[in-house]
Amino acid sequence: MQLTGAQALIKSLEQEGVEVIFGLPGGAILPVYDPIIDSSIRHVLVRHEQGAGHMAEGYALATGRPGVAMVTSGPGATNIVTPIANAHMDSTPLVVITGQVATAAIGTDAFQECDITGITMGITKHNFLIQSAQEIPRAVAAAFHLATTGRPGPVLIDVPKDVTQSMMDWWYPSSIDELDLPGYRPEVPLDADAINEAVTLINAAERPVLYVGGGALKSRAERELLAFAERTKMPVVTTLMARGAFPDSHEQHLGMPGMHGMYAAVTAIQKCDLLISLGARFDDRVTGKVSAFAPHAKVIHVDIDRAEFNKVRESQVTIQSNVTAAVSALDAAGATPQNLEVWWKEIRTWQERYPLAYDEPSDDGLLRPQRVIEEILAASAPGTIVASGVGQHQMWASQYWKFEEPGTWVNSGGAGTMGFGVPAAIGAKAGRPDKTVWCIDGDGCFQMTAQELVTARAEGIPIKVAILNNAYLGMVRQWQEMFYEERYSEVYLNADLPDYVKWAEAMGCVGLRARTMDEMKDVIRQANEINDVPVVIDFRTDSSEKVFPMVAAGASNDDIMVHPSLRGEN
Amino acid sequence: MAPEPYLGPETHTPVRHHILSVLVENKAGVLARVAGLFARRGFNIYSLAVAPAELHERFSRITIVVDAESAPLEQIVGQLYKLVNVVDISDLAPSDAVERELLLATIPTNVDSRTGLLDVIGEANAAIVDVDAHHVTVMLAGTPHGCDAFEKALESYEGVELHRTGRVALPRLGTPPESEKDPE
Ligand SMILES: Cc1ncc(C[n+]2csc(CCOP(=O)(O)OP(=O)(O)O)c2C)c(N)n1
Numbered sequence: 001m002q003l004t005g006a007q008a009l010i011k012s013l014e015q016e017g018v019e020v021i022f023g024l025p026g027g028a029i030l031p032v033y034d035p036i037i038d039s040s041i042r043h044v045l046v047r048h049e050q051g052a053g054h055m056a057e058g059y060a061l062a063t064g065r066p067g068v069a070m071v072t073s074g075p076g077a078t079n080i081v082t083p084i085a086n087a088h089m090d091s092t093p094l095v096v097i098t099g100q101v102a103t104a105a106i107g108t109d110a111f112q113e114c115d116i117t118g119i120t121m122g123i124t125k126h127n128f129l130i131q132s133a134q135e136i137p138r139a140v141a142a143a144f145h146l147a148t149t150g151r152p153g154p155v156l157i158d159v160p161k162d163v164t165q166s167m168m169d170w171w172y173p174s175s176i177d178e179l180d181l182p183g184y185r186p187e188v189p190l191d192a193d194a195i196n197e198a199v200t201l202i203n204a205a206e207r208p209v210l211y212v213g214g215g216a217l218k219s220r221a222e223r224e225l226l227a228f229a230e231r232t233k234m235p236v237v238t239t240l241m242a243r244g245a246f247p248d249s250h251e252q253h254l255g256m257p258g259m260h261g262m263y264a265a266v267t268a269i270q271k272c273d274l275l276i277s278l279g280a281r282f283d284d285r286v287t288g289k290v291s292a293f294a295p296h297a298k299v300i301h302v303d304i305d306r307a308e309f310n311k312v313r314e315s316q317v318t319i320q321s322n323v324t325a326a327v328s329a330l331d332a333a334g335a336t337p338q339n340l341e342v343w344w345k346e347i348r349t350w351q352e353r354y355p356l357a358y359d360e361p362s363d364d365g366l367l368r369p370q371r372v373i374e375e376i377l378a379a380s381a382p383g384t385i386v387a388s389g390v391g392q393h394q395m396w397a398s399q400y401w402k403f404e405e406p407g408t409w410v411n412s413g414g415a416g417t418m419g420f421g422v423p424a425a426i427g428a429k430a431g432r433p434d435k436t437v438w439c440i441d442g443d444g445c446f447q448m449t450a451q452e453l454v455t456a457r458a459e460g461i462p463i464k465v466a467i468l469n470n471a472y473l474g475m476v477r478q479w480q481e482m483f484y485e486e487r488y489s490e491v492y493l494n495a496d497l498p499d500y501v502k503w504a505e506a507m508g509c510v511g512l513r514a515r516t517m518d519e520m521k522d523v524i525r526q527a528n529e530i531n532d533v534p535v536v537i538d539f540r541t542d543s544s545e546k547v548f549p550m551v552a553a554g555a556s557n558d559d560i561m562v563h564p565s566l567r568g569e570n
Numbered sequence: 571m572a573p574e575p576y577l578g579p580e581t582h583t584p585v586r587h588h589i590l591s592v593l594v595e596n597k598a599g600v601l602a603r604v605a606g607l608f609a610r611r612g613f614n615i616y617s618l619a620v621a622p623a624e625l626h627e628r629f630s631r632i633t634i635v636v637d638a639e640s641a642p643l644e645q646i647v648g649q650l651y652k653l654v655n656v657v658d659i660s661d662l663a664p665s666d667a668v669e670r671e672l673l674l675a676t677i678p679t680n681v682d683s684r685t686g687l688l689d690v691i692g693e694a695n696a697a698i699v700d701v702d703a704h705h706v707t708v709m710l711a712g713t714p715h716g717c718d719a720f721e722k723a724l725e726s727y728e729g730v731e732l733h734r735t736g737r738v739a740l741p742r743l744g745t746p747p748e749s750e751k752d753p754e
């Protein structure tokens with residue numbers, strides 16, 4: 001069967017089971033947009049290519065399947081660089097297709113030419129510049145294989161316009177042996193010696209902690225993790241990237257570690273004698289000052305990517321494996337720590353003394369952002385998906401929401417990309433239309449990508465956005481307040497400009513506003529009754545509210561600052 | 571005060587260097603991927619040589635001399651393996667490797683200086699590969715140290731044009747490369 005390169009590209013995506021492409025056309029990718037008309041694949045037309053990338057990420061995080069985005073060459077391609085970098089940092093499986101100028105024009109500074117494979121070399125797991133139409137099926141199959149296996153990540157395919165216009169004989173690789181990836185070995189056999197060494201360390205441990213990272217979600221380790229944790233009674237912490245990998249309601253769960261982590265989670269790591277890292281990478285937002293991090297701990301490091309071993313923290317045992325297989329093996333080998341009663345007693349006193357805290361709102365004052373999140377949570381069905389932007393609101397969302405299952409937290413971790421929330425929520429809802437999807441957003445973040453609500457309305461993707469409108473780039477304001485002597489530089493945004501309600505309405509969404517506790521409850525109820533169009537709520541929150549606990553950048557985790565109301569009685 | 575310009579390492583042989591022999595797919599952009607990785611991660615390269623690998627057109631071999639002070643070797647190797655086009659890496663400690671390098675130099679000469687120069691060439695075991703009335707071009711295939719010494723010996727001549735290829739290496743016979751050794 002003879003097909004054009006463009007037809008072969010779309011047919012290849014169909015072969016890979018793609019159900020939705022997020023994209024926006026232009027000159028170089030034009031040929032590929034023609035066969036989309038006849039394809040079973042849904043195309044979501046975004047308003048900015050950054051939106052397409054974050055939607056694909058949100059889709060991937062909520063469904064576990066790779067997200068697909070398609071854009072044109074030059075500025076279309078550069079507009080999606082931020083989401084690619086974001087997906088690279090968070091190991092999110094993406095396949096990004098970019099148009100390119102015709103092969104003969106490459107290197108001539110042709111109209112809308114840009115070296116996107118060069119630009120994205122360091123922020124993709126791999127990328128391809130296609131040279132002929134015949135190569136398209138193999139490149140697409142390889143891209144999906146690479147994006148989804150081993151340590152997942154974004155893969156970019158750059159397709160010149162003449163390639164999509166020329167003819168090819170249709171074929172499709174029937175196995176990974178045909179992908180021509182002689183150097184790609186995503187998984188290695190489990191090292192039985194390493195498992196045995198790990199078991200020995202666990203058996204001797206009196207104060208162990210299971211430090212669970214994003215890799216646990218990537219390998220869908222939740223069942224094995226729960227079984228192992230419950231049998232061994234070890235305390236569990238889940239990083240920002242792992243929220244949902246272990247139920248927040250579980251009594252062994254201490255919550256999130258790190259800069260804005262729970263006191264008990266942070267302190268348990270500091271005091272532990274064995275840190276079992278499961279798909280986590282000792283990010284500086286978790287470790288604080290590395291030399292002071294978990295100073296008494298031996299470390300067992302489980303990761304599918306061997307380059308993570310001893311990168312930040314020296315470990316005693318390394319297990320190169322996906323989290324599911326490693327945890328199953330440790331469990332099957334009967335690894336059992338010492339009696340943990342004393343350890344748990346200590347942990348419980350930290351939990352009791354230093355819970356999450358914020359000042360009770362006064363009746364006439366502005367809303368407490370933490371309370372807004374608690375109210376939305378209380379009014380939400382189990383399994384509700386939460387996306388967020390980056391800033392204080394993100395930390396509060398991670399702290400105050402209760403994540404009970406994988407795929408419910410859609411967030412930008414490693415890159416901290418403001419503006420991620422709205423498009424990511426749209427992507428998540430496109431992938432899980434059965435779920436309610438809330439975006440807990442900041443006023444600053446919302447202004448970066450809000451135009452995608454037009455996409456959401458046009459495409460019938462009814463997400464709900466809660467703007468925690470504190471009139472500031474709040475997280476930066478917090479740092480200026482605490483570390484720059486309250487010298488506020490370029491962080492004020494103005495709660496009334498833009499008018500978020502009118503803006504929402506202009507984009508075809510329902511716009512609501514709440515200033516008081518009563519209004520807050522009322523608008524959340526209204527929002528939950530609307531299921532056909534997106535809803536945006538402007539919650540007026542107190543600008544002075546800060547995120548606690550907090551470990552200052554570069555400080556030791558021992559110097560964690562709790563909420564002022566909890567200080568002093570030591 | 572402006573900082574003094576950095577003129578590069580004083581010798582070509584770093585104190586704690588390691589030789590990585592990296593088998594890569596022979597595809598467009600692979601060298602850029604490898605070089606980009608080193609730049610991005612702050613790993614220092616002392617020299618790099620690329621050529622088609624034995625027998626296969628599908629693969630090339632990149633011999634990289636890395637500064638094992640700039641990053642732990644484990645990190646460098648781990649990150650390299652993540653490049654999809656990297657097929658295999660063998661890492662050689664200098665003591666386990668046979669290292670060779672090629673040096674070419676064109677030296678201006680006249681009747682007076684020619685005899686002395688011939689002595690220098692002879693002592694170094696270099697060979698004359700080209701001559702005209704005012705120059706000789708010599709070649710030395712030798713150890714990196716030998717090339718260093720020869721380069722130093724040529725310093726007293728004005729207007730020398732000198733190129734070195736960077737080293738290539740193979741395991742010394744009888745000593746397995748480190749990556750294949752049993753971990754103790
Ligand atoms: C694209 C981008 N630019 C700048 C930053 C730095 N930054 C981190 S949080 C933040 C403030 C976010 O403001 P807002 O969305 O209102 O959230 P808030 O902290 O007030 O909850 C800024 C500017 C960033 N993370 N991303």
Ligand SMILES: [Mg+2]
Nearest residue numbers: 442443472474
């Ligand atoms: Mg704000």
